[in-house]
Structure formats: C-alpha cells, structure tokens
Amino acid sequence: MWATLRSRYLHLSAKTLPSSSLTNGSWKLGFSGLNQTFSSSTVERRSNELLSLQEVEKVLSDVRADDVAVVPVGNQCDWADFMVIATGRSQWHVKNIAQALIYKVKQKQKGAKRMVLPSVQGQETGKWIVIDSGRVIVHALDEKARAYYNLENLWTAKPAQKEPVEELTKVFVKVRCINNSKKPAQGSD
Amino acid sequence: MRTVLKVVDNSGAKKVMCIQALKGKKGARLGDTIIASVKEAMPNGKVKKGKVVYGVVVRAAMQRGRCDGSEVKFDDNAVVLVDKQGQPIGTRVFGPVPHELRQKKHVKILTLAEHIA
Numbered sequence: 089m090w091a092t093l094r095s096r097y098l099h100l101s102a103k104t105l106p107s108s109s110l111t112n113g114s115w116k117l118g119f120s121g122l123n124q125t126f127s128s129s130t131v132e133r134r135s136n137e138l139l140s141l142q143e144v145e146k147v148l149s150d151v152r153a154d155d156v157a158v159v160p161v162g163n164q165c166d167w168a169d170f171m172v173i174a175t176g177r178s179q180w181h182v183k184n185i186a187q188a189l190i191y192k193v194k195q196k197q198k199g200a201k202r203m204v205l206p207s208v209q210g211q212e213t214g215k216w217i218v219i220d221s222g223r224v225i226v227h228a229l230d231e232k233a234r235a236y237y238n239l240e241n242l243w244t245a246k247p248a249q250k251e252p253v254e255e256l257t258k259v260f261v262k263v264r265c266i267n268n269s270k271k272p273a274q275g276s277d
Numbered sequence: 278m279r280t281v282l283k284v285v286d287n288s289g290a291k292k293v294m295c296i297q298a299l300k301g302k303k304g305a306r307l308g309d310t311i312i313a314s315v316k317e318a319m320p321n322g323k324v325k326k327g328k329v330v331y332g333v334v335v336r337a338a339m340q341r342g343r344c345d346g347s348e349v350k351f352d353d354n355a356v357v358l359v360d361k362q363g364q365p366i367g368t369r370v371f372g373p374v375p376h377e378l379r380q381k382k383h384v385k386i387l388t389l390a391e392h393i394a
Contacts, residue, residue, distance in 0.1 A: 210363060
C-alpha cells in the first residue's frame with residue numbers, strides 16, 4: 089500500500105508521461121518509453137514491478153479468461169494507467185483468475201525480505217473481483233456482472249464528457265444594469 | 278445516527294437516513310460504511326422506501342485530513358449504496374469522490390465514479 093501511495097504522489101509531481109505513445113496501441117513500445125523516462129526514480133519502477141501489462145495478459149491467457157479488454161485510461165484519470173477487464177465463465181473461474189494473478193506476484197517477489205501484495209476486493213463473492221496493483225487495475229467479472237456494470241462504456245466514452253470551461257468564464261463577467269427609473273443611482277448623491 | 282444523506286448513484290434511492298455506523302465509536306467519516314434506511318426513493322428503482330441498506334460515505338461536510346497534511350471537505354453528505362459484500366448496487370456514481378476510497382478498499386466505487394477529487 090505504501091508503494092502505491094508513494095508512486096501516486098511521484099506521478100502527480102512529475103507529469104512527463106508520453107501519453108501519445110501509450111495510445112498508439114503497441115504496448116511494448118509504450119512500456120519501454122516509460123522505463124526510460126523514469127529511470128532516475130526507483131519508486132516508480134517498484135509500482136510497475138507489482139504487475140505489468142504483459143504479465144497480466146500472459147496470466148489471463150493462461151487461465152483462459154474470456155473477453156480480455158485493455159483500456160488505457162492514463163489520459164482520463166491520474167490514479168491508474170491501464171484497466172484490464174476480464175470475464176470468467178463461473179464464480180469459481182473468477183476467483184481462480186484472481187488467485188492466479190496473486191500467485192504470479194508472489195512468484196515475482198520470491199526471496200525478497202518483505203512482499204508487497206496487490207489489494208484484492210470482492211474475493212468472497214465471485215461476482216466482481218478488483219486487483220489493484222498500482223498503475224494497472226484488473227477487474228475480473230462474471231458475465232452477468234459485466235453486462236450489468238458495463239465498464240467499457242464508462243471508460244471509453246469518458247473524454248467526450250468534458251465540462252465546457254469557456255462558457256463558465258463568460259458567465260462571471262460583471263454586467264452593468266441600465267437605470268431606467270426616475271430615481272438617481274445610489275452612488276451619484 | 279439520524280443523519281440524512283444524499284444518494285449519488287442510480288440505484289433508485291434518493292435520501293437515506295443513517296441508523297448505524299459500522300466502525301468507530303464517534304460515528305462514521307469519509308470512506309466508512311454505514312447501515313441506513315431508505316427514506317425517499319424513485320418510483321421504479323432497485324431499492325424501495327423503508328429498506329435497510331448498507332452504504333459507503335463518499336462526501337462529507339466534515340473535513341478529513343490527508344497524509345500530506347491537507348484536508349478535504351465537501352459541501353454535502355453523500356453515500357453510495359452497497360450490498361453486504363461490498364458490491365455497489367447502482368452502476369454509475371455522480372459527483373466527485375475523494376482519493377481516500379482507494380485506501381479504504383473501495384476501488385469499485387472509484388471505477389464507477391465520474392470525477393475524482
């Protein structure tokens with residue numbers, strides 16, 4: 089949890105993310121660019137080490153999860169870079185996906201003095217399990233939950249709903265009202 | 278207890294009244310779970326008036342300190358309805374939600390939210 093906190097603050101302070109390369113679609117290129125720009129800050133790489141995108145994709149294909157969707161949300165929100173959404177065929181399958189991801193993280197950190205595990209929410213019910221590993225967030229749902237919550241619609245339609253900031257600045261312009269009454273204005277006396 | 282909170286998701290309820298704070302002797306704060314009773318609801322929604330539901334406080338008028346020393350407070354008290362296992366009942370959350378939900382393990386509400394303060 090400290091790693092995610094520290095990484096989040098570091099990200100807030102140093103916003104030099106090459107977002108254009110991330111949205112090009114070739115994930116390998118994007119990640120190599122990330123590692124190059126943040127080579128000086130070791131904490132940043134620590135949060136990447138929890139779970140990277142390629143490892144998540146490999147684990148999901150090993151577990152045979154259906155309908156894996158990767159959404160780059162780096163330009164929409166600053167607390168996550170990628171959202172991976174996967175479907176499980178049954179509740180047991182969904183729990184299995186979560187267990188496989190955690191096992192992968194434990195394998196990566198074997199032999200370290202202190203293991204940093206990603207936080208898992210929803211493990212008791214197999215309906216929607218979220219694995220929060222820093223910049224990559226994995227959602228494992230079953231088919232009913234995926235149709236109900238409809239996360240892709242929410243995250244792919246996001247940039248179109250920006251507030252019109254220019255109209256707001258025009259609203260606060262002071263307008264002098266015309267004095268049509270016979271009484272003089274208060275300041276003129 | 279007896280605080281009326283606004284519901285900011287599309288589960289059908291409009292106002293709930295807190296009947297118990299699950300953790301803490303002095304009451305629930307931002308990010309805590311409460312038990313509430315629905316006082317006002319939309320005619321066709323998933324929850325009806327008088328139902329006892331669980332909720333997560335997402336906006337509170339009382340300020341909450343952050344670990345960098347700043348404090349965050351909102352203009353109203355708002356809640357998102359959740360079931361007993363922590364799954365949100367609604368599918369979208371309106372209005373801003375604070376970062377504190379991530380530490381309190383409510384990432385699901387963060388993903389459904391439209392704006393994060």
